[in-house]
Amino acid sequence: MKFSYYPGCSLERNARSYHQSTMAIAEPLGLEFDEVEDWNCCGATEYFAINKIPAYALVSRNLALAAGQNGSRELVAPCSACYINLKKTDHALAESPELRSKIDQALEAGDLAYQPGSLNVQHLLETIVKEVGYEAVEEQVTKPLYNLRVAPYYGCMVPRPSAMESFDDPEHPMSMDKLFETLGAIVVDFPLKAQCCGGHMTQISEETALEMIRRLLKNADDYGADMIATVCPMCQLNMDAYQDAVNQHFGTDYNIPVVYFTQLIGLAFGISPKELGFGSELISADAALAKVTEEPPKEKRRRRVKKNAGLPMPVMPEEG
Amino acid sequence: MTENGKPKLAMYWASSCGGCEISVLNIHENILAVDEIFDLAFFPCIADFKVSDVEGYPDNYIDVCLFNGAIRNSENEHMAQLLRQKSKVMVAYGACSHVGSIPALSNLTSREATLKKVFLDNPSLDNPHEVLPQTSVHTPEGELTLPEFYHTVKKLDQVVDVDYYLPGCPPEPPQIWAVLQVVAGALTQGDPLPPAGSVVGAGNSAVCDECDRVKHEKAIDRFYRPYEIQPDPEQCLLEQGIMCMGLATRSGCGALCPTVGMGCRGCYGPPAGVEDQGAKMLSAVASVIAAGDETMEEDELETLIQEAVDTIADPSGTFYRFSMSHSILQRVKDANGKGAA
Amino acid sequence: MTEQFEPVIVGFLCNWCSYRAADLAGTSRIKYAPNMRPIRVMCSGRVDPQFVLSALRNGADGVLIAGCHPGECHYVNGNIKALRRFTLMKDTLEQWGIEDDRVQLLWASASEGAKLAEAVNRMTEEVRALGPLRWSEKVLTGNGAAQPAVKEA
């Protein structure tokens, strides 16, 4: 399956490992990425807050380039902010003709043009879960991540892409949870997996950002997570780089590595940690990775109804 | 009725194939009785008559005129009006004059498309100056005229009043002989004639009434072209997916075609209770297509039904093969209809 | 004509669903194009293709057949037969040069007054864009002149 690929600036610098691991797992997943030539920055979360029209123009240029490359109709963006901006722009152009006419003028200056709706913008997680599918992923698993307790962290943009439809439940997403179960890991279903990591709040009011990051770390820690896996370079940065700032500020001693979900997929496919960019994270993941065992954890025997075991829980649909 | 007191018989062929004239002869030796009873006043196919002869007759001179053939051009219409003027009883003889039949299939296209096909873009043609036939042309010897080629082919009763309709392509000899006897009886012994405007020499039901193939409850999955399937000799053809117009066609022919495994083509025209033969056939056939039911979702229903309907090759050409002129809409709106060349 | 072409659409509405949807649109004072003139039939299954052709021949510019959603027909499956006839009729009418949008089928339950009104508005604009059909005037006239029969010699 061929996809147009929009890496975005973070994947070339602080999120290098995200790019490396994505490229590493592409071949086993049967994904062929051809990068959008001469793409430019997507304005992340800041530019739209400052000035809408040039922000839309900036992103439209990427859409025009991708569409012009007449590769596949699917445009994949691993980073949540890029994904949101590309999807939001395509949607806005289709919705409002005046915006469209202004953007067309801007694009003409670089003799480009873009017909809204001609691209299907997808986040990398969506592509793996929907286009590749859990079975195809499971087939490639050679070294299951048995005994590793992973907290899947979605952030707020992927589950809730503003006005548009999300590919997963906006309040309680489960697609990455199922993905990690397929990889053999123990999935920690922690409640704040779709709450905001603060985004660029670290630049505007660090104290607020630190409180938001503390809540995520505390929640993951309360649920006994060995590590947090995320889908967005900014979330990774906030939880990884600011972890010791949180510890100093609140007198806590969290030591939870924050990695990319593609790195864990790579591990389960037997690819070496180095090749997947492990080591670039500030809070080292080595200790957590050491916990991975060869055999699966002992299967708890589901005894029949235990005596005074309290009241039965309602059966959830998938299990039931 | 003139000197010898024998009733005058006329038969004319407008836009037709001549099969109707032959069918008259098919009544075998009875033709001698016809000759004995009637005096031919105008029968260009078998005896040398001139139009001027007819123009010379007083009005209503001809007792019964068997008019076959559709109205394709202005000459056809002119002769129809002339013979109407000169005849007491005008019979629309055969499918062409009754419902339009094969000539009227050109109503599925247009005059321009027809002339272009015949005279301009045709592989065997050499017509560099793209000459088209004109209704009048002046030559040194004098003016040459041609009748006007009509855009729409009409049936007889769309140009003149018709007293009786004798359906069939061609009508069946026993029916012809029966009708001639009734007419002769009326003219010579003053027997009563059927009410004006009625269809004679046919039944008042549909072809299935005379077809002794076994009929069950209909549920047809798909349709086959005749060459695609070997029909079972006993069972109703339509139920096997072979398009048979019998159920929407007036009876009278004895179900000749379906009996030998060939789907009825509908040449006897619509049954008494039907306005538009093609629409009724369409309604009946579509209703028994066994695709989709009320438990299905809307889009699944639509795809299933469309697939089954797509096995019907040329609906208009099939359902309206004989009755284009008789149909409610009579002709296509413009030549780009899929049926048109 | 100075003012714009106002298409005339004959609507066959089934007594139990679409006719009541039109009633509901009325009682809720939903304003929609007055171009559709409804004829009540007991079921969309009662609509004979001859009705459609007769409407087109007598001057209608479009025909709407409206019934209950599949599965909701008051007579169980009258609407399924209507859909079968409609599908075959569409293929046939296409050969007669009658544009796709002129004859439409719509499912509207008794509570979908707004949906029916909106469908009528949309169809009115579609048929307006196609222009008048007016079968007798525009299709059946101009067939060429016949020389009059010669008078009594």
Add this chain to the structure above:
Amino acid sequence: MSEHKEHNHPQEKVGVYVCHCGSNIAGTINCGEVSEWAKDNPHVEVSRDYEFMCASTGQELIEKDIQEKGLTRVVVASCSPHMHEKTFREATERGGLNPFLFEMANIREHGSWATNDKKAATQKAKALVNAAIDRVVHHQPLEKIPVEINPSTMVVGGGIAGITAALDLADAGHHVYLVEREGTIGGHMAQIDKTFPTLDCSACILTPKMVEAGQHDNITLLSYSEVEQVDGYIGNFQVKVRKKARCVVEEDCTSCGICEEKCPVQVIDEGYGAGLGHRKAIYRAFPQAVPGYPVLDKENCIYFQTGKCRACEKFCPTHAIDFDQEDEILNVDVGNIILATGYELFDARKIPQYGYGRLENVFSSLEFERMINASGPTGGHVVLRDGKTEPESVAIIHCVGSRDKNYNEYCSKVCCMYSLKFAHLVHEHIPGAEVYNYYIDMRTPGKGYEEFYNRLLKEGTHFVRGKVASISEADYLPGEEGKLIIQSENTLLGKQQRKPVDMVILSAGMDPQPDAEEIGQLFKAGCGNDGFFSERHPKLAPVATMTDGIFIAGACQGPKDIPESVAQGGAAASAVAKLIGQGTVMMEPIRASVREEECSGCRICNTMCPYNAIEFDEEKEVSRVITALCQGCGTCVAACPSGVIDGAHFTNTQVLSEINGILWDVQTEHEKATA
């Protein structure tokens, strides 16, 4: 002209009456112009416009004109036939004409109310009037068809609405078949502990009715049974009922309960116990079950899994256990059917952010009803999921799944009241507990409801006006550890609010039964957009359906509380009793008929009829319509390729003439002549 235009133009004398309907019609349509214009239609003898045709004075106009002017047909241009067709048919009849020699032109709902364009509305009104005139001249006199009403009735669903309907009819001396899918009647009301606002014990007021229904000579109780097929029409329904095998011989069983005691298998009771309690493999839902015979659950019974055990058979004193018992198919003939199939609680698992099924101490309302019930799994003690700890603080969330575009847009009417009831019961069971009710709007519409709400205010219940955003265990602030944190807005304070509590009860709304769609098709009672059965008229006929002889009552028609369900049960019973009282019902004479002498026997029509009202005569090889069974849809009429089937009152000629008439302003002179 052409030979098949056999219908000539009968010279009729038509009376045309254009109604103003106050300003409803006259406000947009120029009624005078239309009635004046109608005069130059050749058939019209008299044409008037009048203020209110449906008024008695308006009707008298018709009667007088018929008598004085010798009218042979009547056309009234006014509202929808669904409103006053009956009124004007009766007026026509009083005038001395057959009521079917009458036609309406709907120039109000389809005309004046649907557009502001006065010119277009008047033009359209002329078309509709002209169509009615051209049609009515071809109307034939028809007589309504009498149909006998079988006095016995079937009530489907043994909840409070069904029980009420069955008892009312049985007490009126009519036989009733009460069909209930579960092992016992009682429905959801049997699961409830107390009822609002009087706090009556639900079982105390319900069980006497159940016993009465169980023992009534006029009621045949078919429990653990489902309807599989329904044929026929009003007065003459043939219903196939599958009496599922409960592996207990009812005649011998004394309901002693020993089999239940001895059965070694204990499973979670998803049905009556709402997933909170347990039951045996052979069980009665609750002690007061009617009928008292237990039901054997084959999925969990050891004998049916492994062939061993058979404990119940061993200990049964009257040997009433029969493992080989087969399902029984009963053919029941009834005149009318009342559907009282009830509702299903909205499944809170559909709202993941409320944590039901994931967070231990989040309970559904039915779970809490079972918990608070003395005969429930906790003996009436309010405890957390561990079965021991009493909660110090309880949050009760209103509108779970209701008034929400993502789930059910409608309000379920009862959740506010039962949430108030829960708050009271928690106070009563745990005097010191803090109770927080999260509501959007407090809806207390019934008798004594508002007073009950004021009582709760006095009892110190905390009412928070705000939609709950999420319930989670993620604690941020001190004091939130180990608690369920309710994140919500408080619109009265105008700010976000977090409240740690021990226990949450989700007051979910009412969903239609999951199989409402199929049941609707089975009984030909349609479902609305909300999935509940559609009533014939929301205001004037709430318990009737579009199909004569099929009635609906209780929550299956839409969310409602117990008093309303009882009222509807009574209403449906009285509607049926009325029909039984009449003995016969006059059916519309709209039927199809075959001109057999012209029928070719092609059998196209045979598969057109869902009511099997068309039979094929093998010798004569012609098809024939069974008038009694025919419902008049006309599908066979449209399909008949030789046009020999015609539909009374909707004949081909009538509809074709109506089409010609409606196109009066776009028809050329040529068509007019040959119409």
